[in-house]
Amino acid sequence: MAAVRTWDAFAAAEAEVRAMVADHRWATLPAPARARAIAARGLGTPDGDRWLFGAHARWHLHDPADGRWHLSPPPKGGRARRVGHAAAALPSRVIPQGPDFAAEPGSTQAFIGPDVPAALTDQVRVLLRASGRRSEHDFPLTAFGEIFASDVPGTVAxxxxxxxxxxxxxxxxxxxxxxxxxGEYxxxxxxxxxxxxxxxxxxLLDLVALVAERVRSGRSREALRLTAVMADTAQVLLADPRFRPRALAxxxxxxxxxxxxxxxxxxxxxxxxxxxxxxxExxxxxxxxxxxxxxxxxxxxCHTVYELSEALAFTGDPAHAAATLLADLSDSRGMLPGRLDHRLRRAYGELARAGLTGTSAAESTEPDGFPVLGPAQPLPAGPHERHGQVAREGEGWHVPARAPGHHVVSGFEIEPPDRVSAAAVLGSAYAVGLAWARVSGARVPERGFAGQSALVRRVAHERDDVPS
Known part of the structure; x- marks a missing residue:
């Protein structure tokens, strides 16, 4: 007897929304009609969470604490039923516009493990050699001076x-x-x-600076050459999905x-x-x-956090796994929790009470710094738990107290099933760190974030090449 395929409410709702947005009439619908169409396809899960498939062809999770909608991938294989939502209460940013559903697919993998294709590297090498023969007087290094020697032409940069x-x-x-x-530059x-x-x-301003300075110096021909170098390089990069979306842009x-x-x-x-x-523009x-x-x-x-959660779908609890990597971020002003959905916020709060947040900022890791918790080690009780909540400074957020008997897995113990999955975790986690630096002004550790560096050491033997 053939196995009965389980109906997936999330997949069904997503398919319906994609079909609606792909219809040429979607762009002509007034905003209230679009909102009603999306709201009518909302889903509810047994734990009380509400979900919508909306803008950017991504899922959004309703935060019961403040009514906001957060980007968040749905639970894998989770049961859900259609519950709908008040259309008037939906913010415009969660309603698909149309073009946002046509985003160029890319990859969230880092360049750790799977190599860049040799043909792509060879083509960039050709461009680099030609660029290196230019004069630094014609192409001064007006950006990337912290990377390259002073006699390197701007074409290399x-x-x-x-x-x-x-x-x-x-x-x-x-x-x-x-x-x-x-290397030689x-x-x-x-x-x-x-x-x-x-x-x-x-x-992007660094790339712009190389071109704009030449224009202001009356060297339009050189400015055009720099622009052409960027275009030629981007054209080559299209071959790797880790570059493709931004190369196209x-x-x-x-x-x-x-x-x-x-x-x-x-x-x-x-x-x-x-x-x-x-x-x-x-x-x-x-x-x-x-x-x-x-x-x-x-x-x-927010999008990078979504992608990190997607990359961790192989874990038993992606929210807790993501929180252990988010815990590496420096957040002295308490800005981070208010940007997370309530599931991530709860998991992050457990780590905060255990003293396991801001780990990379403190530059202290096992064995000289914080202890690494494993799945069999429950977190210690928070010192200021009261009435089921722990209050923290910054944006008035509150973290629910740890559920009795709940265990948190350390980011050091995330075990991707293969190197493709590992590259996706490392890429999305590093993208989160870079994005957080832009938002908060926090620095990016020169030797990497603690949890990511630990994961690298676990998968280093799976690289395409190993340093001698």
Missing amino acids: AVWGTVMWCAYAPAFDGNEGLITIF LRRPLPGDEWVRWLPAPP LLTMVEPALDRPGLDDRAALRDDETVRRAWL RCPARLSRAVLAETDPSAHF
């Missing part, structure tokens, strides 16, 4: 900056060929260790300037920021999520 800006999460194997080809060793280079994600921003020389000259004469805004709506780090850092952080 344009290749590097494009690679780093387009990367979803620029964490690379220490021996990754795409990084080692830049570097001012100093890159941050990280022999296993991983935890590299900074440059703002960058191409839509710079190619018009190649087709119409002088397009950004007036903006460049004003300042770099005006050029940056002009570039971003040329990015189509379907690629808007790829540039959220530039246009809305807070929303970008």
Whole structure:
């Protein structure tokens, strides 16, 4: 007898919403009608949570504490029933517009484990060699001076900056060929260790600065050459899904300037920021999520947390697993919990009461710092538990007290089933750290966040190459 396939309420609701938004009539519907259509397909789970599949083709979870909707992937295999929601209460940001459902699919993997394709590296090497032959007098290093020696031409920086800006999460194997080809140009060793280079994600303004300075110096031809180097590099990067969404976005921003020389000259004469805004305005709506780090850092952080939770779906409790990695973030002002949904907030609060948050900021890890908790070790009771809650400073948030007998698994004990899953966890976790740095101003540890570094050591033997 054939097995009966279990009906998945989340998959069914998602399919319905996708079909509605794909219909050409969706764009012509008035906003209230769109809200009613989305609200009518809300789901409820036995634990009382309410879910909507909405903007950006992602799930949103209702926070019973304050009524906000948070980006959050649904539970795998969880039971749910249609409950609907008051359409008038839905904020416009959770209603699909249409283009947001056509976002370019990419990958949340870091460049740790699976290598960058050799053909891609070879093509970038060709561009880099040609760029390295340019004169630093014609192409001064007006950005990335902390990376490259002073006699390196800006064309080299344009290749590097494009690679780093387009990367979803620029964490690379220490021996990754795409990084080692830049070795002769570097001012100093890159941050990280022999296993991983935890590299900074440059703002778009750094790429703009290379071009705009040449325009202001009356060297429009050189400005055009730098723009072409960025476009050529981005074109090569399209072959790897870890670069593709942002590479496409960058191409839509710079190619018009190649087709119409002088397009950004007036903006460049004003300042770099005006050029940056002009570039971003040329990015189509379907690629808007790829540039959220530039246009809305807070929303970008929420999306990276969503992607981290998705990457941890193989664990028994993705919310608790994600919280152990979020615990690495420095949050002296108490800003983080208010940006998390109530499930993540609860898990994060348990770690906070155990003194296991802000671990990377303190730069203290096992064995000299905090103890690593395992699944058999319950958390100690919080020192200030009262009436089932623990109050914390910052944005008036409250963390429910730990449930009796509940255990929390340390981020050091996350065990991905394969290296593809490990790369996705490392990539999304590092992307969260970079996004949080943009939102909070917290620094990114040079040798990586504690939990991520520990995971690297656990999967290092699965790399494509091993340092000798």
